[in-house]
Amino acid sequence: MKIEVIPEEAIRSRVADLLTEQLKHNPKSVLGMTTGSSPLKYGIYREWIRREQAGELAFHEAKFVNPDELVGIPADHPESYRSYMREHLFSQLQTLRSEPHIPDGYATDLLAECRRFDQLLADLGYVDWQLMGLGLNGHIAFIEPSDHIPAKTYISQLFEENRPTQSLHFRSEDEVPKRSITIGLEAVMKAKSIVLVAAGENKADMVARAFSGPITTCVPASFLQLHANATIILDPAAARRI
Numbered sequence: 083m084k085i086e087v088i089p090e091e092a093i094r095s096r097v098a099d100l101l102t103e104q105l106k107h108n109p110k111s112v113l114g115m116t117t118g119s120s121p122l123k124y125g126i127y128r129e130w131i132r133r134e135q136a137g138e139l140a141f142h143e144a145k146f147v148n149p150d151e152l153v154g155i156p157a158d159h160p161e162s163y164r165s166y167m168r169e170h171l172f173s174q175l176q177t178l179r180s181e182p183h184i185p186d187g188y189a190t191d192l193l194a195e196c197r198r199f200d201q202l203l204a205d206l207g208y209v210d211w212q213l214m215g216l217g218l219n220g221h222i223a224f225i226e227p228s229d230h231i232p233a234k235t236y237i238s239q240l241f242e243e244n245r246p247t248q249s250l251h252f253r254s255e256d257e258v259p260k261r262s263i264t265i266g267l268e269a270v271m272k273a274k275s276i277v278l279v280a281a282g283e284n285k286a287d288m289v290a291r292a293f294s295g296p297i298t299t300c301v302p303a304s305f306l307q308l309h310a311n312a313t314i315i316l317d318p319a320a321a322r323r324i
């Protein structure tokens with residue numbers, strides 16, 4: 083694992099440069115995506131779309147995979163991660179050819195869906211290049227802090243603060259997802275390259291715990307310290323305590 087501290091406004095181009103390098107090296111890369119507020123706030127996906135339009139990036143042979151999805155809402159629900167990805171990235175790419183893979187959080191047999199997703203990842207040869215965010219409680223994908231972390235894809239109980247907020251899209255509190263389907267630690271560690279972005283003052287404590295503290299299941303992101311090819315991109319505010 084290595085840490086880079088760069089100005090917040092440089093994040094979008096640094097991540098796009100790393101993606102460009104990856105696709106140059108392997109145009110058939112399996113690209114792992116992430117949701118959350120950071121890709122939007124720092125313009126990460128907007129920069130890829132801009133570069134694609136400028137002819138600087140192309141995804142013809144690439145495959146996209148998302149590591150997690152909310153449980154209990156259909157794929158076309160406005161709050162699903164599939165909808166997020168469609169709106170902010172996939173629908174805007176001109177060179178995307180293959181159907182992105184995202185776990186089905188509305189499957190009737192969720193355990194079978196977990197096994198299907200593990201098989202899919204194995205068939206793809208795992209992810210070549212994984213973009214990640216850092217949850218304020220130390221989660222990566224939706225691997226929440228716990229006294230144990232499954233190796234395989236599983237159903238995780240979301241911490242209260244990580245549930246989607248009650249909004250017009252949910253008729254009642256009962257409809258707000260409380261679980262997610264997420265890859266386990268095996269698929270994270272088998273990603274050949276990981277780029278994690280964490281920026282802003284509010285991430286500083288967790289950045290210090292995750293990347294300069296002990297490796298513990300209480301901070302799932304701390305396992306990235308063991309990854310041979312993980313790049314942690316921070317802005318000065320998030321790096322303040324390391």
Ligand code: GLP
Binds near residue numbers: 116119120121150221
């Ligand atoms: C969600 C996603 C995570 C992501 C996190 C980061 O919880 N499931 O994969 O890392 O958001 O959130 P943010 O970028 O909003 O801090």
